[in-house]
Every structure is written in structure tokens, then in C-alpha cells.
Amino acid sequence: xxxxxxxxxxxVPDTAHITGQAMKEDGTVNRAALPAIFNPEDLxxxxxxxQVRERHGGRVTVLTMGPPRAAEILRxxxxxxxxxxxxxxxxxxxxxxxxxxxxxxxCAVEHVGDYDIVFCGRQxxxxxxxxxxxxxxxxxxxxxxxxxxxxxxxxxQYIVAWRAFPRGRxxxxxxxxxxxxxxxxxxxxxxPSARRMMAYKLAATPLEYAALLEQxxxxxxxxALDAYLAxxxxxxxxxxxxxxGADTTWLGLGGxxxxxxxxxxxVVERQESKELPATGEGTTILVRELIDEYIx
Amino acid sequence: xxxxxxVWIEQxxxxxxxxxWEGLGLARRLSETLGGQVYACLFGDGxxxxxxxxxxxxxxxxxxxxxxxxxxxxxxxxAALLAHLAREHEAExxxxxxxxxxxxxxPAVAVDLDTGCVADCTALELADGQLVATRPIxxxxxxxxxxxxxxxxxxxxxxxxxxxxxxPDAARSGQVVAVAPLLGEDQVASRVTGFLETxxxxxxxxxxxxxxxxxxxxxxxxxxPVRDLAQALNAALGASRAAVxxxxxxxxxxxxxxxxxxxxxxxxxxxxxxxxxxxxxxRTSKVIVAVNKDAEAPIFQLxxxxxxxDLFKVVPAVTAALKEKLG
Numbered sequence: 001x002x003x004x005x006x007x008x009x010x011x012v013p014d015t016a017h018i019t020g021q022a023m024k025e026d027g028t029v030n031r032a033a034l035p036a037i038f039n040p041e042d043l044x045x046x047x048x049x050x051q052v053r054e055r056h057g058g059r060v061t062v063l064t065m066g067p068p069r070a071a072e073i074l075r076x077x078x079x080x081x082x083x084x085x086x087x088x089x090x091x092x093x094x095x096x097x098x099x100x101x102x103x104x105x106x107c108a109v110e111h112v113g114d115y116d117i118v119f120c121g122r123q124x125x126x127x128x129x130x131x132x133x134x135x136x137x138x139x140x141x142x143x144x145x146x147x148x149x150x151x152x153x154x155x156x157q158y159i160v161a162w163r164a165f166p167r168g169r170x171x172x173x174x175x176x177x178x179x180x181x182x183x184x185x186x187x188x189x190x191x192p193s194a195r196r197m198m199a200y201k202l203a204a205t206p207l208e209y210a211a212l213l214e215q216x217x218x219x220x221x222x223x224a225l226d227a228y229l230a231x232x233x234x235x236x237x238x239x240x241x242x243x244x245g246a247d248t249t250w251l252g253l254g255g256x257x258x259x260x261x262x263x264x265x266x267v268v269e270r271q272e273s274k275e276l277p278a279t280g281e282g283t284t285i286l287v288r289e290l291i292d293e294y295i296x
Numbered sequence: 297x298x299x300x301x302x303v304w305i306e307q308x309x310x311x312x313x314x315x316x317w318e319g320l321g322l323a324r325r326l327s328e329t330l331g332g333q334v335y336a337c338l339f340g341d342g343x344x345x346x347x348x349x350x351x352x353x354x355x356x357x358x359x360x361x362x363x364x365x366x367x368x369x370x371x372x373x374x375a376a377l378l379a380h381l382a383r384e385h386e387a388e389x390x391x392x393x394x395x396x397x398x399x400x401x402x403p404a405v406a407v408d409l410d411t412g413c414v415a416d417c418t419a420l421e422l423a424d425g426q427l428v429a430t431r432p433i434x435x436x437x438x439x440x441x442x443x444x445x446x447x448x449x450x451x452x453x454x455x456x457x458x459x460x461x462x463x464p465d466a467a468r469s470g471q472v473v474a475v476a477p478l479l480g481e482d483q484v485a486s487r488v489t490g491f492l493e494t495x496x497x498x499x500x501x502x503x504x505x506x507x508x509x510x511x512x513x514x515x516x517x518x519x520x521p522v523r524d525l526a527q528a529l530n531a532a533l534g535a536s537r538a539a540v541x542x543x544x545x546x547x548x549x550x551x552x553x554x555x556x557x558x559x560x561x562x563x564x565x566x567x568x569x570x571x572x573x574x575x576x577x578x579r580t581s582k583v584i585v586a587v588n589k590d591a592e593a594p595i596f597q598l599x600x601x602x603x604x605x606d607l608f609k610v611v612p613a614v615t616a617a618l619k620e621k622l623g
Contacts, residue, residue, distance in 0.1 A: 266438060
């Protein structure tokens with residue numbers, strides 16, 4: 001039987017390339033200055049959802065909450081095989097902590113409706129909280145399987161999945177609908193397909209129409225562009241807080257119980273480092289020092 | 297009136313998790329200022345023996361829920377009960393070890409209590425009667441300082457080994473109070489139906505010493521000298537993502553942003569260049585030793601002791617020297 005899957009994804013700064021310039025004067029993170037990528041484990045979540053569709057049928061809907069620019073990863077999701085993508089974007093989401101974020105996502109998931117499995121990456125590489133998945137499930141009131149590595153069985157009423165833990169693997173069975181957070185070792189995400197890239201490269205949210213009009217002068221107006229995209233199924237829906245029926249007191253800074261006081265750039269102080277020769281003498285010194293320093 | 301602290305005592309098949317004791321130690325220190333009770337919340341099936349241990353580690357009272365529905369860690373019954381106990385005891389703070397299970401429980405309880413949960417704290421201090429937490433973000437490149445100013449209780453998950461484990465005091469006295477589970481089996485939608493223990497029992501988070509191998513080991517066989525050193529040191533075996541992705545060693549061993557975050561007393565990196573993602577997982581180690589052929593490898597920026605050389609020569613030499621010294 002077919003299953004409808006919703007994949008929650010996030011565009012994140014590529015933390016591998018952070019320098020001091022990533023900070024603004026006021027001590028906040030200057031996200032605009034960082035290259036933005038598809039959060040790695042969200043790609044594993046998308047891949048798991050695509051495999052469910054291939055095996056059982058159904059739809060894969062990819063949803064992201066973020067600034068207008070986050071539409072980039074929605075196009076990437078289309079290139080990789082998603083059936084439908086949605087951008088959840090609203091200035092009133094700004095400053096949301098994990099609780100407010102999961103509330104907004106919960107509202108959006110319910111607005112999509114008729115879902116069997118919600119997939120998330122285990123953790124985003126910017127905030128590193130790993131909290132949004134568990135909190136969305138808790139807010140939706142559905143069971144969850146975190147650290148999911150593989151699906152063993154999927155039936156009308158339930159799912160059986162394996163979770164990856166430090167000491168082993170745990171097999172869990174739970175009823176549907178449910179939420180899975182997926183770890184990086186789950187699979188090898190498929191690359192974007194060249195054919196789909198051709199098909200979906202113009203897919204856009206209304207927020208991107210101005211840029212498209214500038215780039216492609218054959219469209220006389222936003223309305224003409226909109227009609228063109230609609231005809232080809234290239235409109236990316238843009239939802240705001242009102243569209244998904246979110247109570248705005250639960251959103252943004254006001255709806256966030258956690259407050260960030262400051263963010264500091266960690267200066268990697270060069271350790272007082274001893275370079276030892278790669279000789280018998282060097283290893284002897286190392287072992288002696290480790291013992292003398294009570295480390296061993 | 298004092299402000300109460302709840303500490304979740306994690307156990308797996310009756311074995312307590314060290315971060316719970318670290319949490320009790322932290323709770324004791326905080327309670328000196330906050331002035332309330334430290335409650336240890338111990339859930340499981342046949343785990344009453346751990347109650348005395350929790351008292352020895354600093355609990356004033358152990359809230360013991362011993363029931364078959366709590367035998368396996370399952371989020372639904374655990375979160376419901378912990379949230380219930382937090383309300384009942386008007387908790388100011390809930391401390392949960394930021395282990396795999398703790399990082400599920402903290403945020404779920406926070407949803408149930410409609411409050412904030414600060415994940416994976418590496419420091420927690422009182423300032424003007426408020427807890428201020430520090431946590432690494434952006435692969436450990438940035439440090440975020442945050443707090444939960446208004447809503448109560450505030451939930452914090454604390455990174456394993458970031459806080460000292462107290463000395464247990466068998467002479468401490470405390471009360472053990474039996475509490476009933478909140479959900480019946482028919483109200484829980486999930487079942488744990490199997491567990492496959494990983495060979496060699498990797499538990500990187502608790503390890504005092506970790507010896508890791510990376511791309512430089514060259515293949516699955518290349519881990520042999522790394523494994524020998526780990527054995528000689530009674531250490532856990534770690535790996536970089538490169539080695540895991542190449543299929544040389546299972547994911548359970550992976551240290552780094554997409555693997556495990558560790559802070560052992562000693563971290564020995566063999567043939568690991570030290571990409572930022574790897575650093576994110578191990579930079580808080582107390583002493584770092586690096587062995588790498590490439591003198592320019594970023595790992596040497598972090599290392600307290602660096603040896604530029606062939607790991608296949610250096611690592612066995614270290615193992616031999618160790619065996620000689622330690623007998």
C-alpha cells in the first residue's frame with residue numbers, strides 16, 4: 001500500500017567553512033556571509049522517504065522553514081526526486097528556538113495533512129540541537145523513532161525500524177503515523193538527476209519571481225510568469241504563519257522560552273604543543289609524559 | 297522556599313549511565329544556591345538497587361518508578377512520567393545527560409511542559425539566580441550562551457563528561473519514594489523488539505581514553521595497530537568519518553559532528569587529518585595526541601603532543617613503550 005511521506009529539511013550554513021567573518025559586530029551569526037547547503041542528514045531522510053515511495057508507492061513532500069533563499073534546497077529536493085516541495089517562510093518565525101520552530105513545523109505538517117511518516121535528519125549542523133525532530137513528533141502527538149538507520153518492515157498499521165546506538169542497534173516497532181529522525185549512516189543519498197534538473201530548474205516561490213523576470217525577459221509580467229510556471233507544475237507554494245493556522249504568540253522570539261544571550265567565536269588557541277620526533281626516543285618521551293601528567 | 301532540581305537517572309539493563317551521576321554532582325552544587333531538594337528520577341524494571349547509588353551520588357530523594365512498562369527506554373512513558381514529576385515537585389530545573397536517549401527525552405519533556413530545553417550544555421552557571429548555559433554550535437566553532445528566563449522548569453541536557461563525576465558517599469542518607477507510571481502499556485504506541493549489541497561494545501561517550509584511526513590507516517587491516525594501542529590503554533576505538541565512509545570500520549566508532557561527540561581524558565588520533573567536523577567531536581578532550589604523516593594536518597593545531605611520522609611505525613612503538621612502562 002502507498003504511504004505519504006513528509007520530509008522536513010533545513011538549509012544550513014556550511015559549517016566547514018566558518019571563519020571570524022561569520023560573526024556580525026553585534027555578536028550574532030552572519031548567515032548571509034556563509035555558503036548555504038542542504039543539511040547533510042536531511043539528505044539521508046529524503047533518501048529514506050524516496051526508497052519508501054519506490055517500494056510501496058505514495059508521495060514524498062519536502063517542507064522547509066526558512067528565509068526565501070531556502071527555496072534553493074527545495075529545488076535540490078526536486079532534482080533528487082521529491083514529488084512536491086513547500087516553503088514555510090514568514091518574518092514572524094525569526095528568532096524561533098526549537099520549541100517555536102517545532103510548533104510552526106507541526107502546524108505545517110498538519111496543513112499538508114494525510115501523512116503516514118514524517119522524516120527528519122537527526123541533527124542540523126548549525127544548531128546541533130537534534131531537538132526539532134523529537135519536538136515535532138511530541139507536538140503532533142505521534143510516536144517517533146529517532147536515530148533510525150533502516151526500515152525493516154512497513155505495514156498498514158505499523159513500522160519496524162532499526163536505530164543506531166553507540167553500543168548496538170535497537171529494533172523498534174511503532175504505530176503509524178509516526179516520525180523518524182534519520183542518521184547519516186542510513187544510506188547514500190542519490191545525486192540530483194540531470195533530467196530532473198532540466199525539468200525543475202525554473203521551479204520557484206513567488207518570492208523569487210522578481211529575480212526570474214530579470215533573468216528571463218520573455219515574461220512580460222509576474223502574472224505571465226506565474227501562469228507559465230503553473231502550467232508546468234513549477235510553482236513552489238509559499239506558506240506563512242496564517243496559511244498554516246499558527247498562533248503567532250507561539251512563534252518567533254516571543255514564542256521561544258530559550259533566549260540566546262550571546263554567541264562567541266571560538267578562537268582555537270594554539271595548544272601548548274610539543275612536537276616529538278618519530279623515533280624510539282620520541283615515543284618514550286610521550287609515554288613518560290603521559291604517565292607523569294597522571295593521564296595514564 | 298527553595299527551588300527543586302530533578303535529575304534523570306539513565307540506566308540500560310540495570311547499568312547506570314555516568315552522565316546521570318555527573319548531573320547529580322552538578323545539581324548538588326546548584327542546590328547550594330537554589331536551596332531546594334535534589335530529586336533523582338529513576339525509571340526501569342528491577343532497578344531499585346540503583347536508588348541507593350543515586351543517594352550516594354547526591355540525591356536527597358529518589359523518585360523510583362519500577363514497572364514493566366519502563367523496562368526499555370521508550371520516549372512516551374518516560375517523558376510523560378518525568379513531566380508529571382516535574383509538575384508535582386514544582387521543579388525549577390531538570391537535568392538530563394545529553395546521551396542518545398537523553399537528547400530525545402529533554403526536548404520531549406520540554407514540549408510537554410511548554411518550556412525551553414537547552415541541548416548539550418558544556419557549562420552551566422548561576423548568575424543572578426538564573427542558570428546560564430554554554431553550548432557549542434556550528435561544529436564547535438561558535439559558543440552560544442543561553443538561558444530560559446521565564447518558563448519553569450528549565451530543561452538542560454548536559455554533555456557527558458563535561459561536568460565532573462562526584463565521589464559517591466555511601467554514608468549519605470536520602471529517601472526512596474515509589475511512584476507509579478503514568479501511562480499503561482496500552483497507551484504506548486512503540487515496542488522495543490530487539491537489540492543487537494555491537495561487537496567490542498563501543499562506548500565512546502563514557503570512555504576515559506579513545507584511540508582513533510582515520511584515512512591514514514589505509515584500509516580495514518590498517519586499524520590493527522590502532523586497535524592494539526587501544527587495547528593496551530584499555531581505551532575505546534574511534535574513527536574519523538573518512539574511515540567509516542570507506543567502510544573500514546562501523547559507524548558506531550565514528551567521532552565527529554555526524555558521529556559521537558566525546559571528551560575523554562586522552563584522545564589519540566592516528567592518521568586523522570582533523571577536519572573541522574572531526575574536531576567538533578573531540579576538541580574538548582583534555583589531552584590530545586596526534587600521529588600523522590602530514591606536518592600541515594590541522595589536527596596538530598589541537599594536539600598537545602604531535603608526532604609527524606608514519607603511524608604504522610610510530611603507533612606500534614608507542615604500544616610497545618607503554619607495555620614496557622605499565623607492565
